[in-house]
Amino acid sequence: MRRVHLAGIVDKNSGTSWQVHPLDLALWLRVIPLAWEVACAHRLPLTEVRPTPTPGPYNRQSQKVTGCCYTREGIIHLVLRHRNPETGEWMPAARPEADVFHTLAHELAHLEEARHSPRFYALLHTLLRDVTSRRRV
Numbered sequence: 001m002r003r004v005h006l007a008g009i010v011d012k013n014s015g016t017s018w019q020v021h022p023l024d025l026a027l028w029l030r031v032i033p034l035a036w037e038v039a040c041a042h043r044l045p046l047t048e049v050r051p052t053p054t055p056g057p058y059n060r061q062s063q064k065v066t067g068c069c070y071t072r073e074g075i076i077h078l079v080l081r082h083r084n085p086e087t088g089e090w091m092p093a094a095r096p097e098a099d100v101f102h103t104l105a106h107e108l109a110h111l112e113e114a115r116h117s118p119r120f121y122a123l124l125h126t127l128l129r130d131v132t133s134r135r136r137v
């Protein structure tokens, strides 16, 4: 079980505390309502959006992951800057805002279609347009 805070996330299994970068917090507060708006508008079965260091084991490969989606549970993980618990460094580097919203649209599309099928890309195209227009409001 994980407990989500506004500014971070605590993994109860390992007891590790992840802290979202303060400069990412404002972005995060815009991402959450937008995720719900888009999910409602397209009737996607979203149950939760979580900030996460990486959705899997902490290693070189997982550092390239920008998001992940548990289709059955309706849970989306979005990777933001976080402190490496061993070195105390902030990592990975800050992501451009557009990139975070692109990942959001991608993971939202996975709520409907688990695989990267033509149907997935058609839905992603629609969701990206919606996410982009709502970002500008």
Ligand SMILES: [Zn+2]
Residues within 6 Å of the ligand: 106, 110, 116
């Ligand atoms: Zn994907």
